[in-house]
Amino acid sequence: MxxxxxxxxxxxxxxxxxxxxxxxxxYQKMVSVLGDRAIPRIKxxxxxxxxxxxxxxxxxxxxxxADVAKVLLDHLNLRYDSFTPITMSLPEVSGxxxxxxxxxxxxxxxxxxxxxxxxxxxxxxxxxxxxxxxxTNINDYLVYKVPEVWLLRNKQLLIYRLQGENYTLSxxxxxxxxxxxxxxxFRIAREETTSEAIRWLRNFLVSTQK
Numbered sequence: 148m149x150x151x152x153x154x155x156x157x158x159x160x161x162x163x164x165x166x167x168x169x170x171x172x173x174y175q176k177m178v179s180v181l182g183d184r185a186i187p188r189i190k191x192x193x194x195x196x197x198x199x200x201x202x203x204x205x206x207x208x209x210x211x212x213a214d215v216a217k218v219l220l221d222h223l224n225l226r227y228d229s230f231t232p233i234t235m236s237l238p239e240v241s242g243x244x245x246x247x248x249x250x251x252x253x254x255x256x257x258x259x260x261x262x263x264x265x266x267x268x269x270x271x272x273x274x275x276x277x278x279x280x281x282x283t284n285i286n287d288y289l290v291y292k293v294p295e296v297w298l299l300r301n302k303q304l305l306i307y308r309l310q311g312e313n314y315t316l317s318x319x320x321x322x323x324x325x326x327x328x329x330x331x332x333f334r335i336a337r338e339e340t341t342s343e344a345i346r347w348l349r350n351f352l353v354s355t356q357k
C-alpha cells in the first residue's frame with residue numbers, strides 16, 4: 148500500500164517512517180488532518196515533521212510494558228495516573244506522542260484534568276516508548292524534562308534518567324532489575340500469553356516478600 152500525504156489525507160503503510168521539512172504551522176495542520184486517530188504517529192522537531200505507522204507488534208509491546216509498570220506500581224502501593232495516547236507539545240519547539248506515560252510523584256497535578264499545560268505544569272514522572280522503526284530519539288524528551296524514560300528497542304529495555312541537561316543510562320528510580328523482569332515477561336508472553344506473563348510477575352513479586 149502506498150504512502151499518501153495530502154492536505155486532506157495522511158496514510159502510511161505499517162512500519163513506514165516519513166520525515167518531512169516543515170514548521171510548527173505545518174505540523175499543526177497535519178495534526179488537524181489526523182484528528183483523533185492514533186495512526187500514523189506524528190512528531191515535531193524544529194524544522195521537521197516525522198510520521199510513523201506502527202507495526203502490529205508495537206501495540207502488543209506497549210501493552211505489556213505498561214502492564215508491567217502498573218503491576219510494579221501497585222506492588223509498591225504507589226498512587227499514579229496514566230495516559231495513552233497523549234500528545235506533549237511546546238509551541239514552535241516540540242510535539243511528541245509517548246506510547247504511555249505515568250504521573251507518580253506528581254499525580255495530584257493531573258487528577259480530573261482533560262488537558263495539560265506543558266509549559267507550566269509538571270511533566271510525567273515516567274514515559275514509555277516502544278521503538279520498532281527507529282522513530283524514537285531519547286533527546287525528544289529533554290525539553291519537557293521528563294525524569295525517567297523507558298525505551299524498548301530490540302526487546303531490550305533501556306532506562307534513561309535525566310541527569311542535569313542530559314539523559315544517561317541508569318537503573319530505574321522506582322524498580323530495581325526492571326530490564327531483566329521485562330525480558331522474562333516477554334519470554335513468557337512469546338511462549339504462552341501476555342496474561343501468563345503478568346500472572347508470573349505478580350507471583351514473582353509475592354515470592355520476593357517471603
